[in-house]
Structure formats: C-alpha cells, structure tokens
Amino acid sequence: MGDFNINLRLKYEQQCPDCGLSDFVEDHASGDLICRNCGVVVEAHVIDERSEWRTFGDKDGGSGVDPNRVGGPVNHLLSDGGMSTMIGGAKGVDHGLVRNLQRMQARTEVTTDRALIAAFKEIGKICAAMRLLDTVKKQAEEYYKQAYDNAKSIKNKSQAAVLAAIVFLACRHTGNARTFKEICAVVPQASVKEIGRIYKSVVRELKLQEELGNKQLEGSHPHSYMRRFMSQLSMQPREFMWGEQLTLALLPQEGPEANVHTPWHGKSPTSIAGTVVYIIANLPGKTHVPLPDICRTCGVAEGTIRQIYREIYPHLKALVDKAGRFASHADIDTLPVPVEVSKP
Structure with missing residues (x-):
C-alpha cells in the first residue's frame, strides 16, 4: 500500500525539467508521462497499472459480445485485496440457480x-x-x-x-x-x-x-493555490513562482517570523492568494488580469481583495525584497494606491 502510493505520488509530483510545473497527463497507449503545460515527455515506457478490459463472447465466433473487466487493481485496504470474484449469468443457465448462488456469495462477503x-x-x-x-x-x-x-x-x-x-x-x-x-x-x-x-x-x-x-x-497556506489560480488566468510560469514566493513572505511557515502576527493573519488563504495575484497582475511587464476575473477564479469578493491589499500595501516593498526582489521599488510605486493609504 505504502510503496504504491509513494511511487505514484513521486511520479506526479516531480517537476517538469523544461517549465518547472508539476501538471502531467499519462498517455497509456504510448506509456509516456507528458507535461500539460509545455508538452515535454518527462517519462517514457511507463507501466500501465490500471485494470484492463477484455471482450468475451458466449460462443466462439458468436455475436454475443460481453465486455468484462479482468481483475481490478490490488487494493490492500480491503480484506481480500480487492481480488474477489462475482458470479454472473449467461445464456442457457438456470437464472434461479444463479440468483441463489449470488445471494449465498453476498452473505459470505465481509460487510x-x-x-x-x-x-x-x-x-x-x-x-x-x-x-x-x-x-x-x-x-x-x-x-x-x-x-x-x-x-x-x-x-x-x-x-x-x-x-x-x-x-x-x-x-x-x-x-x-x-x-x-x-x-x-x-x-x-x-x-x-x-x-x-x-x-x-x-x-x-x-x-x-x-x-x-x-x-x-x-489550515491551508495561500501558497497551495497560487499555481492553479494563476494557471487558470493564463499567467506565466515565472509569475507562478513569484506568487508562491510572495505568499511565503507574507505568511512564513518556519522560523521566528512564523509566529509574528500581521494584519493579514487569519484571513482566508484564497483571499490572500487572490490579493497576491492582483498585485503581480498590476506590476509593469507582468500579465495583466482584471480584478473581476481574479475574483471569479479565486471565489473572493472584490471588496475582500481591496481590503487585504490595503493592509499589505505599506509593507509591500519589504515583502517583495524578502520574496526575491522580482520587482523594483520603482515598479511597486506604479501599483494602484489603495484608498486611505498614501505612498510611503
């Protein structure tokens, strides 16, 4: 159980060597693991561990096609590993007998x-x-x-x-x-x-x-939502990274700063994530996204984002510096000045 889940998790949580994302789709026909973002084949000849379908007929060469699943995948969470069988009916078989056998089998199954x-x-x-x-x-x-x-x-x-x-x-x-x-x-x-x-x-x-x-x-961290929200808004992979860095600067998870209370502590993670998207989308040279689109994607009201932005704005230059200085102070000065806040 553990090995299967660990291997599966590692397969899908690795990063694409080309774009750095972790969003993959598996082509079971060719055995390739493909990045959804840039199309790079990350793994080839991947073994298909799913259950398989087979088609059987009641008679050789007959027209009675009966597609059946041949063996489900092993599930160690079940007492029999998920390898139980079912009694089915077929042409020419006494249906009363089949029903009796199925009833007896149901009684013997583990509840x-x-x-x-x-x-x-x-x-x-x-x-x-x-x-x-x-x-x-x-x-x-x-x-x-x-x-x-x-x-x-x-x-x-x-x-x-x-x-x-x-x-x-x-x-x-x-x-x-x-x-x-x-x-x-x-x-x-x-x-x-x-x-x-x-x-x-x-x-x-x-x-x-x-x-x-x-x-x-x-509670989940805004960091967890950044890639998904920004991807849905057609922003760039490097902007995903900046968004994640800024959320970690806003709400550090380690060190003494993790226990420091700020005005935005206790806010909804999606609200903070939406505010970070709003900040990056309004920086010069970045992918511009209208606020209504951000609110619709994040499921947050415009007033909520404006309120959190008002709380963050006075600290923004220091936060961006802490997040890797992905924008200059001059760029930050071009951001909209929230109501009741004057430029520092």
Whole structure:
C-alpha cells in the first residue's frame, strides 16, 4: 500500500525539467508521462497499472459480445485485496440457480469491505468531478479506511459530508488544496459548516497533527493555490513562482517570523492568494488580469481583495525584497494606491 502510493505520488509530483510545473497527463497507449503545460515527455515506457478490459463472447465466433473487466487493481485496504470474484449469468443457465448462488456469495462477503467499496466508489466520483489526481483519490481512500476503523466522529454522520471532508483532507495532505466551496459545489448535500466540523474531528481523532505536522493540517497556506489560480488566468510560469514566493513572505511557515502576527493573519488563504495575484497582475511587464476575473477564479469578493491589499500595501516593498526582489521599488510605486493609504 505504502510503496504504491509513494511511487505514484513521486511520479506526479516531480517537476517538469523544461517549465518547472508539476501538471502531467499519462498517455497509456504510448506509456509516456507528458507535461500539460509545455508538452515535454518527462517519462517514457511507463507501466500501465490500471485494470484492463477484455471482450468475451458466449460462443466462439458468436455475436454475443460481453465486455468484462479482468481483475481490478490490488487494493490492500480491503480484506481480500480487492481480488474477489462475482458470479454472473449467461445464456442457457438456470437464472434461479444463479440468483441463489449470488445471494449465498453476498452473505459470505465481509460487510466492512462492502461498505468500503461503496465509499471508495463515491470518493472516486468526487475526485473525478473535481479533476483531482489519482494520488489524491488513493490518499482519500487511506484516510477513509483509518476513519472507518478508528474515528467515532464519522459514526451516524452524513455520508456525503464525511466523504467530502475526507477528500478535503487528502487534498491538503497531497498539496492539491481545494476550498470548502469547491468541495460543496461537487457535494451539494453537505454544507461548509458540516464538512469543516467533520474534518477537524477526523484530524483530531486520527492524530494527524502529530503525524504530518500542525501547520500542514490546521489550515491551508495561500501558497497551495497560487499555481492553479494563476494557471487558470493564463499567467506565466515565472509569475507562478513569484506568487508562491510572495505568499511565503507574507505568511512564513518556519522560523521566528512564523509566529509574528500581521494584519493579514487569519484571513482566508484564497483571499490572500487572490490579493497576491492582483498585485503581480498590476506590476509593469507582468500579465495583466482584471480584478473581476481574479475574483471569479479565486471565489473572493472584490471588496475582500481591496481590503487585504490595503493592509499589505505599506509593507509591500519589504515583502517583495524578502520574496526575491522580482520587482523594483520603482515598479511597486506604479501599483494602484489603495484608498486611505498614501505612498510611503
């Protein structure tokens, strides 16, 4: 279980040697791992570890085509490794006998496995709807298995909210952070409040803070959203990097500065990410993006971005210097002056 997930995660979290991004698509026909951004083939002759489909007929050369899946991938989270078989019907077979055999097989199946298989199927649907990587799906399945076995907090709770919280947790852990609003858009049966409550309970009961670090799970960092937001706004890869550096300068995660309180501490990570996009998009020579487009992509109100920008503006030159000085002080002076703030 661990080796499979680690290998899969490493495959998709490596950086493209050409553009530096980590957004890949796998061409199963040719066995290539291709960068979505620049088209470079990062890996070749990759082994396809998915399940395979085969087509069988009831008779040799007959027209009764019956496509069947031949063996699912091994799933170590299930008691039988996911290698169970199913009794199916065919022409000329007593259907009453088949139903009796299927009923007997259902009775002998492990109840836990049936519940897990159903949950994993729903997790797969959520991840597919959100276009998440397979690493996120696998991590969500692991967390759900742990919660199912150990966490009392998910008992008698809405299954939709539990699965949404588990996927949210897996997104955080794998560095593919998504907002509660994005999760709710795919799982409308669950509310943001309900998902957040279950998420915190699962993290506490499974002791994930101790295992993975408090900072990673207490709240996502704006850094996690920069590449996705800026990519959706057709900004440049180097601007992705500047955005990430500026968010880390705004909210350091290590060292004594990590505990220093600033006016923007406690703000929503997506709001801070949107403000950073707004700053970079208004610097001379950078990709200009209108504020309404930024707000629509980040899911943040214009007033929220303007408020955080007003708080950051007096400190911006020092922050940009700390972030690698990707803009000169003269460039920063060309930025819009927020209301009630005079140029320093």
